[in-house]
Amino acid sequence: MRISYAASEPADPSQEAIYERIKERRKPRPLIPLDLALLHNPNIADGFNTLMGAIRSKSTLNLAAMEMAVCYVAVLNKAVYEWTAHAPLALKAGARRDALEAILHDDVKNSAVLTEEEIDVLDFTYQSTKEIEVRESLMDKLKARYTERQVMELAMTVAGYNMVSRFLVSLDVTESNGKEMKMPE
Template structure:
């Protein structure tokens, strides 16, 4: 990583910092703090806000996990975020994304209707437009609004936006020294 990781225990163990570390540990449980956490914990208050936002996106969304995870995986591909891909590709498969669909995402073949559903193609196009063009076209937005509730459209939007933030952070600091590694399909 381009800066050292923060320690696994607060460098300044104030009650507030200790509580922040504990909240992040609770969200990761049963896993320990991950490198992303240790990169963020240089500023415990920022790490806390990040943990709250991403924790809510991950666990309090009404949008099904499969479209969320395929979007996150495509953000990783678009931004060259190897660590993000490595973390989320297995979650996409676990959420029900078919292996050949995920392979198409990895290859950037995101209009391939022989392996991707219409819903997946729309989610991937939304992800591309939101990530690369920022502005999302009205026709595509109308498609999403016909498929999802307003809340789910918001949840997809915040998911793509949040994971763009994550990928930019991971790549800029080369968290886990993954930038030079290639993206591969999970076993």
Template sequence: MRIPYALAEPTDPADKAIYDRIKARRNPRPLIPLDLALLHNPSIADGFNSLLGSIRTQSTLSLAAMEVAVCYVAVLNQAPYEWTAHAPLALKAGVTREVLEAVLNGNVQDAGVLSEEEIDVLEFTRQSTKEIEVSDELMAKLKSRYTDQQVMELTITVGAYNMVSRFLVALDVTESNGKEMVMPE
């Protein structure tokens, strides 16, 4: 980690309330290194916690679509900590091992392994992450498959996890930079 983790529990009542909200979101698990990096500024940590908590729990987009997109963001941005955290969640959400292996290896156009929906989600993730602008053709495909709300949810998911991966990599949270991304067991 390029800066020390904020390890001490805050004493200021307002900051303590933020700390407690983040702990409640992670419950029953402890705070994770990402939280401890963000807590250098409790207000920013609070906003981050609220945004990501809503993305994770209030979306109508399928969890499998969300997680495959997050995993591909991790691959595209070379963020092994993000991959390690989300690859098992993708499997738990119903993404097959074959699809996840294709994502890890960059074979995201393989129609023999991926569904048309997965290919479109992954292409959206690539365009949004690497090119920033998403083609009208791809957007039309997504709009034919998803509601406007779900298109927004996919967009905010990809954008938010790009933010997360850039934060993780820039600060080398958990000293994961340069580590190989591997399939979960």
């Protein structure tokens, strides 16, 4: 990593509650390198933990669609660590292996293996990540398919994981930059 990792235990006892909240969300796993990078500023780490915890566990969006969007953000932003963490989660959530292969090879526009819903989610991911502005025609499709809450949740998932990938790549968290993204076993 381009900076050192923060300690896995707070140096200041007043920050113990922050560390405990982050550990609780990660349970049964220990703190991950992303946490240890963020914990240079425990208040930022705490806010990040709250936001990402809500995105991950309080959303009504289909989990497979959400994980596919996260994986595509990782591919588009060359965030190897993000891909490595989320590709297995996508499969576990019900994403098909051939659909994930299409995402990995950035072949989502021409892929015959993707459903119309998956294409729309991935098109939104691409437009939001690379073009910033999302075309109204795509928003109309999403609003016809999802509730307004779910459209917002998709937008926040893509935005949130763009934030994560940019943080991971800029600091080279886990020294993954430049490594090959691979399909999970």
